Amino acid sequence: GSTIGMLGAGQLGRMTALAAARLGYKTHVYAPDAADSPAAQVSAAATVADWNDLDALERFARSVDVVTLEWENVPVATAEHLRRFTNLHPGPNVLSVAQDRIAEKSFVNRLGIATAPWRAANGADEVARAVAEIGPRCVLKSTRLGYDGKGQARLEAGGDPAAAWSAIGGGKPGVEGIVEGFVTFACEVSVIVARGADGAMVAYPAVENRHKDGILDVTIAPASSDKVSAATAAEADRIARRIAEALDLVGVLAVEMFVTADGAVLVNEMAPRPHNSGHWTMDACATCQFEQLVRAVCGLPLGSVDRVAAAEMTNLIGDDVLRWPELLAEPGARLHLYGKAEARPGRKMGHVNRLFPRR
Ligand code: ATP
Numbered sequence: 001g002s003t004i005g006m007l008g009a010g011q012l013g014r015m016t017a018l019a020a021a022r023l024g025y026k027t028h029v030y031a032p033d034a035a036d037s038p039a040a041q042v043s044a045a046a047t048v049a050d051w052n053d054l055d056a057l058e059r060f061a062r063s064v065d066v067v068t069l070e071w072e073n074v075p076v077a078t079a080e081h082l083r084r085f086t087n088l089h090p091g092p093n094v095l096s097v098a099q100d101r102i103a104e105k106s107f108v109n110r111l112g113i114a115t116a117p118w119r120a121a122n123g124a125d126e127v128a129r130a131v132a133e134i135g136p137r138c139v140l141k142s143t144r145l146g147y148d149g150k151g152q153a154r155l156e157a158g159g160d161p162a163a164a165w166s167a168i169g170g171g172k173p174g175v176e177g178i179v180e181g182f183v184t185f186a187c188e189v190s191v192i193v194a195r196g197a198d199g200a201m202v203a204y205p206a207v208e209n210r211h212k213d214g215i216l217d218v219t220i221a222p223a224s225s226d227k228v229s230a231a232t233a234a235e236a237d238r239i240a241r242r243i244a245e246a247l248d249l250v251g252v253l254a255v256e257m258f259v260t261a262d263g264a265v266l267v268n269e270m271a272p273r274p275h276n277s278g279h280w281t282m283d284a285c286a287t288c289q290f291e292q293l294v295r296a297v298c299g300l301p302l303g304s305v306d307r308v309a310a311a312e313m314t315n316l317i318g319d320d321v322l323r324w325p326e327l328l329a330e331p332g333a334r335l336h337l338y339g340k341a342e343a344r345p346g347r348k349m350g351h352v353n354r355l356f357p358r359r
């Protein structure tokens with residue numbers, strides 16, 4: 001049996017390890033917080049070590065057959081070091097684009113793909129200038145390490161740029177900002193693409209994502225045709241494939257997009273790994289997004305993305321997970337729990353997929 005190395009130890013790593021096991025692979029997790037983590041609980045081995053521990057990284061790389069990741073913020077130097085000893089998919093080039101919102105939007109715009117208007121902005125004065133140019137409504141984001149809407153501040157005309165700048169951690173070492181025009185979207189969608197080393201690609205249909213308090217709440221798969229026309233869904237698919245190809249990605253890529261009332265598609269951000277908006281594929285598709293990642297990085301043929309049902313995925317955030325007995329009892333509800341001991345507020349504890357065979 002071969003062993004897949006997994007950088008990062010959260011629920012995405014866990015579900016990848018479960019898919020890998022089904023195909024006969026072992027998983028070895030590497031992360032500073034791997035101890036008793038969601039991924040380590042279901043893996044054959046775990047290394048608890050720093051991202052910059054070169055010796056531990058080398059030992060890990062030599063002990064596995066290929067390395068992939070469930071967290072795109074692994075330092076690029078770590079990725080480059082691992083590459084000396086093993087194959088890493090996706091590679092450092094993909095990480096450097098995906099871990100910085102400015103690099104990401106520049107890359108997408110260079111392909112001729114639209115985003116919200118944006119400006120790099122460091123310090124209250126530059127934030128004020130960017131809002132004056134783009135405004136009146138904007139979002140200030142830290143360029144790195146944000147997730148679940150953390151590191152973001154809304155800005156209206158006449159708002160306080162200094163307060164927004166400090167709200168995102170402005171002034172702290174390494175914190176940089178980007179101001180984006182606020183998009184009044186009709187809905188948010190995402191497309192997940194898997195791509196093999198031979199360039200073969202498959203993509204799941206565009207899904208609708210609804211957020212609550214900056215965190216993904218519900219994914220509706222596929223997006224309803226009332227909100228996302230066939231032409232718009234095809235455009236979203238084309239954009240995601242174009243980005244995966246331009247990155248020369250091997251693995252799985254999720255592209256988050258805004259759809260405006262007139263059907264324009266704007267890229268918000270991307271993640272070069274399985275994505276929360278793809279969890280519905282675990283129960284509703286011939287091959288789930290996690291198995292596609294395993295197939296892509298292990299050089300196996302990609303699987304069918306055929307959909308056996310329509311689906312709705314609902315995240316269980318914090319105390320939502322306490323509803324598990326009732327969800328277990330609900331006919332047709334497919335419950336997935338991540339093995340996290342503490343249900344802290346805002347923490348993703350699990351999800352539930354509901355299938356609609358006739359939709
Ligand atoms: P994730 O958890 O998806 O990684 P994140 O913290 O990286 O999230 P974004 O995806 O950029 O942040 O933003 C979170 C949500 O905030 C978006 O899904 C969207 O609902 C809203 N949002 C972000 N940017 C904009 C924008 N420019 N205009 C309107 N809404 C936005």
Ligand code: MG
Binds near residue numbers: 146147148269
């Ligand atoms: Mg993000």
Ligand code: MG
Binds near residue numbers: 256268269
């Ligand atoms: Mg997002």
